[in-house]
Amino acid sequence: MSTTKSVSVLGSTGSIGTQTLQIAAELPEQFRVVALSAGRNLDLLEQQVRQHRPQAVALAAAELLPNLRQRLNDLRPRPELLAGAEGVAAVAAWPTAQLVVTGIVGCAGLLPTMAAIEAGKDLALANKETLIAAGPVVLPALQRSGSRLLPADSEHSAIFQCLQGTPQPRKAQLSTGVPTPGLRRILLTASGGAFRSWEADALQKVTVADAVKHPNWSMGRKITVDSATLMNKGLEVIEAHYLFGMGFDDIEIVIHPQSIIHSLVELADSSVLAQLGWPDMRLPLLYALSWPKRLPTPWRRLDLAAIGRLDFQAPDARKYPCMDLAYAAGRQGGTMPAVLNAANEQAVALFLEERIHFLDIPRLIERTCDQHRRDWHGAPDLDLVLKVDGWARQKVGELQAQAVVTG
Numbered sequence: 001m002s003t004t005k006s007v008s009v010l011g012s013t014g015s016i017g018t019q020t021l022q023i024a025a026e027l028p029e030q031f032r033v034v035a036l037s038a039g040r041n042l043d044l045l046e047q048q049v050r051q052h053r054p055q056a057v058a059l060a061a062a063e064l065l066p067n068l069r070q071r072l073n074d075l076r077p078r079p080e081l082l083a084g085a086e087g088v089a090a091v092a093a094w095p096t097a098q099l100v101v102t103g104i105v106g107c108a109g110l111l112p113t114m115a116a117i118e119a120g121k122d123l124a125l126a127n128k129e130t131l132i133a134a135g136p137v138v139l140p141a142l143q144r145s146g147s148r149l150l151p152a153d154s155e156h157s158a159i160f161q162c163l164q165g166t167p168q169p170r171k172a173q174l175s176t177g178v179p180t181p182g183l184r185r186i187l188l189t190a191s192g193g194a195f196r197s198w199e200a201d202a203l204q205k206v207t208v209a210d211a212v213k214h215p216n217w218s219m220g221r222k223i224t225v226d227s228a229t230l231m232n233k234g235l236e237v238i239e240a241h242y243l244f245g246m247g248f249d250d251i252e253i254v255i256h257p258q259s260i261i262h263s264l265v266e267l268a269d270s271s272v273l274a275q276l277g278w279p280d281m282r283l284p285l286l287y288a289l290s291w292p293k294r295l296p297t298p299w300r301r302l303d304l305a306a307i308g309r310l311d312f313q314a315p316d317a318r319k320y321p322c323m324d325l326a327y328a329a330g331r332q333g334g335t336m337p338a339v340l341n342a343a344n345e346q347a348v349a350l351f352l353e354e355r356i357h358f359l360d361i362p363r364l365i366e367r368t369c370d371q372h373r374r375d376w377h378g379a380p381d382l383d384l385v386l387k388v389d390g391w392a393r394q395k396v397g398e399l400q401a402q403a404v405v406t407g
Contacts, residue, residue, distance in 0.1 A: 008035035008097035016103030035094040058087035093119035124288035133338035135242035157284030158262035158275035179245035185266040189256040193227035200319040206358035216259040234326020334378040342392035343368040
């Protein structure tokens with residue numbers, strides 16, 4: 001009986017996707033790539049298809065499908081080529097896939113992730129927005145389908161790994177929002193991002209070039225800006241709430257500049273467990289792919305003597321206003337986290353286009369959330385989540401056009 005696990009990769013040309021495929025190439029006896037989806041990067045996608053020979057390939061940009069078909073015309077056997085949202089959803093639910101890696105950035109990953117869940121697939125979740133925007137929808141769907149959700153980002157993987165050795169129900173081990181007996185507190189570590197050594201007043205001088213230079217991690221531009229605002233950590237607080245069933249008062253953020261400790265858990269007896277490793281996304285991805293096994297790798301081993309010291313400090317709320325916005329949205333729950341997430345995505349996109357200043361990002365998010373309060377809903381379905389997501393993006397654009405955020 002083959003022990004090779006069949007994998008579908010959503011967002012194969014992005015940071016998560018390329019690193020997942022690197023793991024599959026390094027460990028071909030463990031993982032076989034059976035389906036891929038991508039956006040518009042045809043050059044890289046063609047290389048991936050030729051290397052991994054998947055059964056199916058989907059392009060979110062449907063207008064590029066004829067070009068891709070022509071590029072792959074000589075392949076035998078040729079993969080099934082799909083396009084648009086329906087094609088990406090088909091790749092997410094591909095019949096031979098045992099595990100789906102969700103590497104699509106932002107709320108665009110929500111529908112294909114739901115398609116994978118409805119098909120009963122296990123998920124390596126690298127798209128945090130799925131749970132943040134639609135946690136009240138996703139968790140019941142997981143329970144209905146029997147899909148297993150394995151966190152693939154570094155912080156939640158660290159928590160997940162720490163909890164594997166604690167007595168707990170099987171469902172809690174698989175991160176389905178079931179509270180973990182004996183878990184008292186979660187400590188999410190944050191690098192502090194590109195501006196961790198800057199004074200708050202100096203943020204007036206921030207440029208896009210400054211914001212996309214992460215001191216520790218190699219990530220996409222959007223998530224690197226989120227790290228600079230600390231919104232990435234605020235969003236992870238909401239995700240941890242849904243994954244591990246913890247209240248917001250029991251999930252804390254601590255700045256850890258070295259990014260060696262990826263997160264910690266405090267247990268009822270006051271013991272604190274931590275997961276350590278170099279800042280390398282392949283580690284949590286591999287654990288999500290291989291769980292419950294641990295696979296040997298030739299990767300660089302941690303050298304604590306070479307690191308020398310590990311530092312910690314409390315985050316400065318004045319410097320990182322997005323952190324408190326995320327806590328507030330998470331505590332309100334319902335549709336508010338979806339609005340927060342969409343407003344952040346849109347505001348960061350405007351910043352990367354140099355249409356707003358860095359400090360306008362939290363201002364736009366806060367005013368969008370404030371304007372949603374009268375239409376807030378406590379128990380949304382998927383259609384409502386998508387509706388408020390679209391509303392929030394439009395509202396950010398309106399506020400920017402009205403120059404409401406200046407000053």
